[in-house]
Amino acid sequence: MATRKTSDTGPAKGSNPAPKGSNIPADELKHYYREMLLIRRFEEKAGQLYGMGLIGGFCHLYIGQEAVVVGLEAAAEEGDKRVTSYRDHGHMLACGMDPKGVMAELTGREGGYSKGKGGSMHMFSKEKHFYGGHGIVGAQVPIGAGLAFADKYLENGRVTFSYFGDGAANQGQVYETYNMAQLWDLPVVFVIENNQYAMGTSVQRSTKSPSLWERGAAYGIKGEEVDGMDVLAVKEAGERAVKHCREGKGPYILEIKTYRYRGHSMSDPAKYRSREEVQKMREERDPIEQIRQVLLSGQHATEDDLKAIDKEIKEIVNESAEFSKESPEPALEELWTDIYAKEAPQEA
Amino acid sequence: MATEILMPALSPTMEEGTLAKWLVKEGDTVASGDILAEIETDKATMEFEAVDEGTVGKILIDEGTEGVKVNTPIAVLLEEGEDASAIDSAGGNTGDDAKAEVKEETKAEPKDTVPADSPAASSPAAAAPKPPRTPDWPEGTETKTTTVREALRDAMAEEMRREDNVFLMGEEVGEYQGAYKISQGLLDEFGPKRVVDTPITEHGFTGIAVGAAFGGLRPIVEFMTFNFAMQAMDQIINSAAKTLYMSGGQMGAPMVFRGPNGAAARVGAQHSQDYAAWFMQIPGLKVVMPYSAADAKGLMKSAIRDPNPVIFLENEILYGRSFEVPVMDDFTIPLGKARIAREGTDVTIVSFGIGMTYALEAAEKLAADGIEAEVIDLRTIRPMDTDAIIESVKKTNRCVTVEEGWPQGSVGGYISTVLMQEAFDHLDAPVINCTGKDVPMPYAANLEKHALVTTDEVVEAVRKVTYK
Numbered sequence: 148m149a150t151r152k153t154s155d156t157g158p159a160k161g162s163n164p165a166p167k168g169s170n171i172p173a174d175e176l177k178h179y180y181r182e183m184l185l186i187r188r189f190e191e192k193a194g195q196l197y198g199m200g201l202i203g204g205f206c207h208l209y210i211g212q213e214a215v216v217v218g219l220e221a222a223a224e225e226g227d228k229r230v231t232s233y234r235d236h237g238h239m240l241a242c243g244m245d246p247k248g249v250m251a252e253l254t255g256r257e258g259g260y261s262k263g264k265g266g267s268m269h270m271f272s273k274e275k276h277f278y279g280g281h282g283i284v285g286a287q288v289p290i291g292a293g294l295a296f297a298d299k300y301l302e303n304g305r306v307t308f309s310y311f312g313d314g315a316a317n318q319g320q321v322y323e324t325y326n327m328a329q330l331w332d333l334p335v336v337f338v339i340e341n342n343q344y345a346m347g348t349s350v351q352r353s354t355k356s357p358s359l360w361e362r363g364a365a366y367g368i369k370g371e372e373v374d375g376m377d378v379l380a381v382k383e384a385g386e387r388a389v390k391h392c393r394e395g396k397g398p399y400i401l402e403i404k405t406y407r408y409r410g411h412s413m414s415d416p417a418k419y420r421s422r423e424e425v426q427k428m429r430e431e432r433d434p435i436e437q438i439r440q441v442l443l444s445g446q447h448a449t450e451d452d453l454k455a456i457d458k459e460i461k462e463i464v465n466e467s468a469e470f471s472k473e474s475p476e477p478a479l480e481e482l483w484t485d486i487y488a489k490e491a492p493q494e495a
Numbered sequence: 496m497a498t499e500i501l502m503p504a505l506s507p508t509m510e511e512g513t514l515a516k517w518l519v520k521e522g523d524t525v526a527s528g529d530i531l532a533e534i535e536t537d538k539a540t541m542e543f544e545a546v547d548e549g550t551v552g553k554i555l556i557d558e559g560t561e562g563v564k565v566n567t568p569i570a571v572l573l574e575e576g577e578d579a580s581a582i583d584s585a586g587g588n589t590g591d592d593a594k595a596e597v598k599e600e601t602k603a604e605p606k607d608t609v610p611a612d613s614p615a616a617s618s619p620a621a622a623a624p625k626p627p628r629t630p631d632w633p634e635g636t637e638t639k640t641t642t643v644r645e646a647l648r649d650a651m652a653e654e655m656r657r658e659d660n661v662f663l664m665g666e667e668v669g670e671y672q673g674a675y676k677i678s679q680g681l682l683d684e685f686g687p688k689r690v691v692d693t694p695i696t697e698h699g700f701t702g703i704a705v706g707a708a709f710g711g712l713r714p715i716v717e718f719m720t721f722n723f724a725m726q727a728m729d730q731i732i733n734s735a736a737k738t739l740y741m742s743g744g745q746m747g748a749p750m751v752f753r754g755p756n757g758a759a760a761r762v763g764a765q766h767s768q769d770y771a772a773w774f775m776q777i778p779g780l781k782v783v784m785p786y787s788a789a790d791a792k793g794l795m796k797s798a799i800r801d802p803n804p805v806i807f808l809e810n811e812i813l814y815g816r817s818f819e820v821p822v823m824d825d826f827t828i829p830l831g832k833a834r835i836a837r838e839g840t841d842v843t844i845v846s847f848g849i850g851m852t853y854a855l856e857a858a859e860k861l862a863a864d865g866i867e868a869e870v871i872d873l874r875t876i877r878p879m880d881t882d883a884i885i886e887s888v889k890k891t892n893r894c895v896t897v898e899e900g901w902p903q904g905s906v907g908g909y910i911s912t913v914l915m916q917e918a919f920d921h922l923d924a925p926v927i928n929c930t931g932k933d934v935p936m937p938y939a940a941n942l943e944k945h946a947l948v949t950t951d952e953v954v955e956a957v958r959k960v961t962y963k
Contacts, residue, residue, distance in 0.1 A: 323702075327699055
């Protein structure tokens with residue numbers, strides 16, 4: 148099985164002969180910076196609102212993993228689909244969903260994507276081809292393959308990104324899905340966001356198999372490991388995966404090595420890893436800092452340019468927070484709506 | 496000594512079959528494992544192998560003969576050194592008591608009840624007053640005698656012709672022609688793109704089907720039996736049933752989960768459970784459980800068109816039974832509407848699916864004693880047509896429910912609750928729930944019979960509530 152292993156040897160400030168990103172237009176680099184920063188600031192704000200009691204229940208923050216979705220969205224085309232687990236805010240922002248609607252769903256308000264009835268873990272957007280937001284670990288994996296099944300059936304050339312974590316990678320249905328996806332050549336990219344911890348259980352304490360993506364070889368599925376702290380590496384790998392799927396060659400696995408800075412959800416005892424480990428990752432591998440350095444060292448942007456972006460993002464996030472507070476709670480009648488559809492849904 | 500070769504029972508529910516083809520002729524020598532004949536059952540065409548060695552002395556049943564009962568002698572096998580004169584003495588070998596007993600214990604179904612007001616009805620059980628019924632098709636419509644199996648197949652085929660995005664997936668639905676022959680012929684007509692054989696992987700393919708529904712297709716998922724759907728329960732409940740609500744109405748899973756449900760015959764505890772009450776509890780799901788072939792067809796077509804996930808609970812024993820089905824271009828029955836299968840004044844018997852067999856039988860027995868039961872076939876368990884039940888109970892003031900499922904948390908239990916809350920003043924007796932016994936299904940024939948609800952229990956319950 149032809150496979151590829153991309154470099155995951157640390158920060159961008161390596162000793163490449165040509166400066167990293169020098170062949171990429173400045174606007175594109177700035178776009179990645181902007182998108183990742185939006186997720187980071189949005190999540191920080193969500194954490195803050197949770198602390199204020201405005202967000203309830205579970206709230207799984209994406210801080211640290213931003214390069215994964217931003218890199219892969221850069222490899223996607225209009226009409227491609229995505230589905231993920233409950234750690235889903237980043238995916239929604241990256242595919243262009245409105246931060247206001249996402250934040251208002253977190254606060255359980257009428258203006259949220261699910262009218263306040265879904266919550267942090269359950270949001271959807273037909274318009275942006277985002278299919279949730281699923282709370283049962285691993286269940287979104289066959290759903291992603293099913294979306295790809297529909298696309299292949301409809302012969303529309305679309306590709307689906309089916310995201311899951313290192314924890315879900317031990318669920319049986321993932322392998323049932325691998326088997327069928329390869330059997331039927333489904334255009335689905337299985338994206339393993341390996342942030343190294345399934346809640347509080349490290350990969351090393353979950354499995355003895357050395358890498359997660361290599362499990363696809365048992366089904367004949369190609370894949371690779373990717374440095375998930377490097378948005379450019381993610382984008383490149385994403386392009387390879389998408390090309391493979393789009394050419395009708397079946398599924399592809401990307402195991403993206405990433406890291407979550409925050410706890411699993413909001414009440415995480417953080418006993419399963421050291422503060423130093425988290426700190427080291429933040430200081431040496433941070434995806435936003437990496438792209439910032441590429442922008443500055445390659446003279447693609449000035450400090451002032453980046454400050455302007457920071458300011459713009461801050462405003463967007465503040466607006467979304469304001470909206471999420473001002474939007475009213477759903478009307479009580481909403482309790483009884485959307486249980487049964489009256490008409491057949493129309494695919495966007 | 497010459498041995499008679501008997502018509503074999505090749506499936507748990509087989510009572511008779513067609514001797515499709517002889518692969519040996521008189522005078523041929525056969526050894527153990529040689530294929531003697533092809534036998535067609537209600538499920539499939541199967542090869543029948545020799546157990547003993549010898550010479551085929553005489554073929555007793557010609558090929559092409561239909562309706563050959565299980566255990567009928569079909570040929571005589573001569574041992575070495577015997578000649579045809581030994582054939583007459585073979586009779587002593589036919590008794591095979593064990594097999595004969597099995598046959599007797601196989602559920603003896605009453606002759607199928609034909610809707611009595613349909614023109615073609617031969618009205619086999621017509622001793623009682625003709626049961627008026629809720630009209631599902633215009634008066635005077637031509638009808639055709641059809642098995643439940645054919646009705647289900649026809650419904651799927653019609654809907655697949657009507658809508659390109661409807662497809663069938665499941666284990667053995669294609670090349671095998673369906674484990675219970677429900678999808679027979681569909682692969683030939685629609686091809687492998689739309690009749691998709693899956694690996695044995697219920698959790699996985701159910702999830703894929705849910706995703707396909709999100710993605711704009713209209714999947715029909717066949718579970719070889721609903722017992723296997725337990726592996727896929729999370730996808731059915733958490734992914735299919737709840738997404739419309741969780742998405743604020745943006746997207747849902749318009750699809751059908753179908754397959755045989757409940758006890759068949761002698762298949763043991765893990766293959767004999769009725770899931771009506773389980774699925775009935777879930778908001779977001781619709782649950783259908785037809786009895787007659789007309790209902791199977793009309794409800795299946797509606798289920799496939801419904802924009803919600805529909806659980807369609809079939810029954811293996813009913814598959815082979817025939818009913819009148821209207822000959823119409825597009826015959827549908829709305830989900831959520833019960834049918835009055837028999838009108839009566841003294842008690843309301845509510846049932847659904849195969850439970851209707853007991854309900855109707857009991858009603859006939861009671862009629863002989865002057866007790867006129869009104870029998871309601873729910874057809875759809877969720878949404879449940881409780882109005883129909885309440886209306887009937889207002890007239891009869893008594894209610895007995897009948898189902899094969901277990902008592903605790905049963906469909907009948909829910910009906911009792913509804914009647915307590917909404918028709919308490921109309922009840923002259925407590926509602927009695929006739930259910931399957933509170934035990935896993937035993938294998939032994941006599942125990943299995945007692946584990947299921949029986950007609951006598953229904954009769955007894957009616958006598959209790961009518962104080963007669």
